[in-house]
Amino acid sequence: MICTQSGKIILAETKGGHLKNDDSRRKIALGSAWAKAAGSQYRYFMVFKDSDAPLEGAMTMSRFLSILQEL
Numbered sequence: 001m002i003c004t005q006s007g008k009i010i011l012a013e014t015k016g017g018h019l020k021n022d023d024s025r026r027k028i029a030l031g032s033a034w035a036k037a038a039g040s041q042y043r044y045f046m047v048f049k050d051s052d053a054p055l056e057g058a059m060t061m062s063r064f065l066s067i068l069q070e071l
Helices: 022-038 061-070
Strands: 009-015 042-048
Touching (some): 009 022, 042 061
Parallel strands (some): 009 042
């Protein structure tokens, strides 16, 4: 977990391409539900290496770092 200077709590789960499976899809759904239930200060991200195409609902490390800078 990461706490940003603006007070947002970030839960980031990093994955390699070999972990692109149904379990990861369920974790994306669960993480999104957690963030929604927890409130506007909480965010969940599943992050894959830039060289791996992410699953739907996940993102690459470059995109994640860009979003972190905005938070």
